[in-house]
Amino acid sequence: xxxxxxxxxxxxxxxxVGQQFLNQLAGHPWFVPAWLAASERSGGRRYAxxxxxxxxxxxxxxxxxxxxxxxxxxxxxxxxxxxLDAKVAGEIEQAFAEAGHIVVSNARNHRLDPMxxxxxxxxxxxxxxxxxxxxxxxxxxxxxxxxxxxVVLTMxxxxxxxxxxxxxxxxxxxxxxxxxxxxxxSFDALGxxxxxxxxxxxxxxxxxxxILGSVxxxxxxxxxxxxxxxxxxxxxxxxxxEAVSIAIGVPATREDLRAAFxxxxxxxxxxxxxxxxxxxxxxxxxxxxxQPRLDAGRERGMTVTxxxxxxxxxxxxxxVTLGHNTVRGAAGAAVLNAExxxxxxxxE
Numbered sequence: 408x409x410x411x412x413x414x415x416x417x418x419x420x421x422x423x424v425g426q427q428f429l430n431q432l433a434g435h436p437w438f439v440p441a442w443l444a445a446s447e448r449s450g451g452r453r454y455a456x457x458x459x460x461x462x463x464x465x466x467x468x469x470x471x472x473x474x475x476x477x478x479x480x481x482x483x484x485x486x487x488x489x490x491l492d493a494k495v496a497g498e499i500e501q502a503f504a505e506a507g508h509i510v511v512s513n514a515r516n517h518r519l520d521p522m523x524x525x526x527x528x529x530x531x532x533x534x535x536x537x538x539x540x541x542x543x544x545x546x547x548x549x550x551x552x553x554x555x556x557x558v559v560l561t562m563x564x565x566x567x568x569x570x571x572x573x574x575x576x577x578x579x580x581x582x583x584x585x586x587x588x589x590x591x592x593s594f595d596a597l598g599x600x601x602x603x604x605x606x607x608x609x610x611x612x613x614x615x616x617x618i619l620g621s622v623x624x625x626x627x628x629x630x631x632x633x634x635x636x637x638x639x640x641x642x643x644x645x646x647x648x649e650a651v652s653i654a655i656g657v658p659a660t661r662e663d664l665r666a667a668f669x670x671x672x673x674x675x676x677x678x679x680x681x682x683x684x685x686x687x688x689x690x691x692x693x694x695x696x697x698q699p700r701l702d703a704g705r706e707r708g709m710t711v712t713x714x715x716x717x718x719x720x721x722x723x724x725x726x727v728t729l730g731h732n733t734v735r736g737a738a739g740a741a742v743l744n745a746e747x748x749x750x751x752x753x754x755e
Contacts, residue, residue, distance in 0.1 A: 415487065582732055
């Protein structure tokens with residue numbers, strides 16, 4: 408499809424997630440990052456002076472001289488991406504929606520609101536129907552992407568929905584970049600595993616059931632699958648690895664499940680959205696894959712990889728899945744959400 412370029416804004420543009428948004432938007436065929444917003448202390452400063460660039464890709468041409476503005480609702484383009492910290496995101500995002508903005512958020516604050524889509528475009532694009540129900544609250548809209556670990560898990564589980572998912576046990580091994588900057592102190596992280604990430608297990612357990620659920624009169628009817636999560640921080644830079652066991656209600660062979668993984672695709676692929684990977688879910692046959700260092704960056708970090716599918720001695724089947732937490736699990740996911748909204752005529 409041919410799409411005229413749309414001016415967009417980034418809230419929290421100076422932080423790590425904001426930088427990743429700008430990295431994803433550099434040279435984007437549909438979106439122009441025309442408005443950068445951050446806290447008042449950054450307002451009026453050149454972007455290069457207001458932030459310390461920490462990504463391993465260089466800052467896009469022209470970005471350094473853009474002036475950062477305070478995050479004031481009513482200013483800037485109608486479509487804004489939120490990279491705000493959860494401590495401040497809730498009220499600010501709501502204020503922008505009340506001012507008529509479409510807010511595509513990476514923050515957790517509105518994810519479980521029954522009127523707000525918690526979107527993974529390949530998995531639950533129909534949940535965008537919830538946006539129309541927000542119009543009684545505000546003239547704008549809020550759409551969220553899930554927790555980074557939840558994105559990886561639900562991409563893999565969505566491929567197996569036809570086998571009647573009954574229960575899921577997931578153990579995450581999460582990269583330090585998921586903690587932001589400066590993140591976990593090096594003395595705690597190096598040569599160590601931290602078996603606790605505040606709030607993470609609860610988010611995975613409830614968000615996955617909302618994403619795999621169905622739109623209902625009162626919001627989203629949660630999927631009936633039981634989910635138990637163990638969250639761990641490991642000394643990896645990028646890429647969340649997850650060991651998953653599932654119980655299913657439909658008898659299946661390994662070949663049946665493998666075929667479901669291989670066949671998985673979605674609306675972003677059929678619509679050929681700019682950020683959509685050609686293969687959103689890739690099964691790797693090697694017995695020691697996927698691995699963060701080798702596989703997290705596939706298709707610009709937007710492909711989720713799966714491997715080691717085998718019977719489970721407690722549930723039915725088990726496998727390993729991996730995704731790039733700051734791309735497919737954060738900024739890249741939000742940009743793909745916005746692309747789907749544009750393709751569906753939801754952004755003027």
